Amino acid sequence: MGRATHDVTNQVPPLVGHDTSDDPALLAALEREGARWAVDDVRALGRLAGGEQAQEWARLAERHPPTLVTHDRSGHRVDEVEYDPAYHHLMATAVGHGLHAAPWADDRPGAHVARAAKFLVWNVDAGHGCPVSMTYAVVPALRAAPELAAVHEPLLTSTVYDPGLRTPSSKAGLVAGMSMTEKQGGSDVRANTTRAEPQVDGSYRLTGHKWFTSAPMSDLFLALAQAPGGLTCFLVPRVLPDGTRNAMHLMRLKDKLGNRSNASSEIEYDDAVAWRVGDEGRGVRTIVEMVNLTRLDCTLGTASGMRTATVAAVHHARHRSAFGRRLVEQPLMRNVLADLVVESEAATTVALRLAGATDRAARGDEGEAAFRRLALAVSKYWVCKRGPAVAGEALECLxxxxxxxxxxxxxxxxxxxxxxxxxxxxxVAALDALRAMGREPASVEAFFTEVESAAGADRHLDDAVALVRKELAADPADLEVRARRVVEQLALVLQGSLLVRHAPAAVADAFCASRLGRDWGGALGTLPTGLDLGPVVERAFAGRP
Known part of the structure; x- marks a missing residue:
């Protein structure tokens, strides 16, 4: 062994062995939104997520992405996707803790909030979250076909992860996906060309292509296709009741920027067997609830990523020194870290408020359903826009x-x-928010009832609410071109209202002064002077060494 050339000093210890649920904003929202009973389960999952084993699974699943096997050694078509074992460990943990469709089988108030909190803390790998999220979202859409739901819902809500291509009814648990996007239409699913031909036995045969079908090894898919009566939703199994494989061929896997542990594929239906879900011509309306739930998970997933990145940045700054002081003690770095915490906490708080609305809407609360209709669209737009900026700034802290x-x-x-x-x-998200306001005026009323429950608590918030009302009252002829501006303002006043009511004053003051009072620069780390940033930064390392 050669002699030592230098001493290793000033290095940051690995961020392992902690509890990812040590998030004051998350724990407070869990209780506030009616899921106090789930704290122990959320904590247990948080300890798993912060442990070395789960983080190693995430690393391996990313490092060894899935591979497509189209044919066996004899030339028979098999359409299999092979995953690293780490991926299956991640899936088994997520399903075992009910992150998928378990809330639909749980009558306790707050079941959807508990599931959302678990989705937030199980933040080790986003790729496997895709089939988990889609399984969660399939159930209410599938209920449009009660006979199909009666067969499949008990297995979709099972907490047993049972991979492998077998007849759905023979498995201990099912995972589901959706197959909507086609190359010529993208988000415009009404431009889909996949055909659905009715059969005498009540089934249909699908022929066409899908440009993006994630998690293609799922057991079931909800797909959109053109039936004689128009665009219709269908249930498409990978394996048919007689044990044969459905004619759903995997053409290739996408080579993606991220989400690499999850397989996303292009597929072709070649006379594939399917069963109708809902009426012919009502495909978009049937599947819209599934889309709303996956939009909720986009918001939750972004909030989770923000929190993970922010905690990593603060952890690094607490242990790394430069120019004679720890980074966390340096005023400009504290400004950056505090700004990250404020953005992260705003995202977590609104995401869990939406989970609470989802839970209450599922139990028949029409007011909460109306609030969610608009609040989800504006939050999906804004929170997901903020995610990459937070990740980039947090990365730069290291x-x-x-x-x-x-x-x-x-x-x-x-x-x-x-x-x-x-x-x-x-x-698409911004225009959907405009559509909600135009078609469902009750959603606007419910939204402002929520926001204005904090009226008088902060002058910046009051001024911002007045401003957005003015924007909405302006000439509707150019509302579409102003859509992003309007939706951003709506999202910010909602976050501000929630923080004023539920967050510590230091966090709420920083948010309102910067995001609503516009005393803020064009980058994170430009909070105004005079704010108490110490307690804000501390919220990123509660309970951590």
Whole structure:
């Protein structure tokens, strides 16, 4: 062994062995939104997520992405996707803790909030979250076909992960996906060309292509196709009741920027067997609830990524020294870190408020359903827009150490743009918010009832609410071109209202002065002077060494 050339000093210890649920904003929202009973389960999952084993699974699943096997050694078509074992460990943990469809089988108030909190803390790998999220979202859409739901819902809500291509009814648990996007239409699913031909036995045969079908080894898919009566939703199994494989062929896997542990494929239906879900011609309306739930998960997933990146940045700054002081003690770095915490906490708080609305809407609360209709669209737009900016700034806090794969930061940075694209990119989400306001005036009333419950508590918030009301009252002829501006303002006043009511004063004051009072620069780390930033930064390392 050669002689030592230098001493290793001033290095940051690995961020392992902690509890990712040590998030004051998350724990407070869990209780506030009616899921106090789930704290122990959330804590247990948080300890798993912060442990070395789970983080190693995430690393391996990313490092060894899935591979497509189209044919066996004899030339028979098999259409299999092979995953690293780490991926299956991640899936088994997520399903075992009910992150998928378990809330639909749980009558306790707050079941959807508990599931959302678990989704937030199980933040080790975003790729496997895709089939988890889609399984969660399939159930209410499938209920449009009660006979199909009766067969499949008990297995979709099972907490047993049972991979492998077998007849769905023979498995201990099912995972589901959706198959909507086609190359010529993208978000415009009404331009789909896949055909659905009715059969005498009540089934249909699908022929066509899908440009993006994630998690193609799922057991079931909800797909959109053109039936004689128009665009219709269908249930498409990978394996038919007689044990044969359905004619759903995997053409290739996408080579993606991020989300690499999850397989996303292009597929062709070649006379594939399917069963109708809902009426012919009502496909978009049937599947819209599934889209709303996956949009909720986009918001949750972004909030989770923000929190992970922010905690990593603060952890680094607490242990790294430069120019004679720890980074966390330096005023400009504290400004950056505090700004990251404020953005992260605003995202977590609104995401869990939406989970609470989802829970209450599922129990028949029409007011909460109306609030969610608009609040989800504006929050999906804005929170998912903020994710990449937070990840980039957090990565920069680590300097060159954050740019290397070993830090885990590049994986977060690659992941977050997807959540702004999935289930409708920025323009689609913004226009959907306008559509909600135009078609469902009750959603606007419910939204402002929520926001104005904090009236008088902060002058910046009051002024911002007045401003957005003025924007909405302006000439409707140019409302579409102003859509992003309006939706951003709506999202910010909602976040501000929630923080004023529920967050510590230091966090709420920083948010309102910067985001609503506009005393803020064009980058994170430009909070105004005079704020108490110490308590803000501390919220990122509660309970951590």
């Amino acid at each position: 300097g060159g150490n954050g740019y290397v794969e070993e830090s885990g930061m590049p994986r977060i940075y690659r992941e977050l743009p997807l959540l702004s694209i999935w289930e409708g990119s920025g323009n």
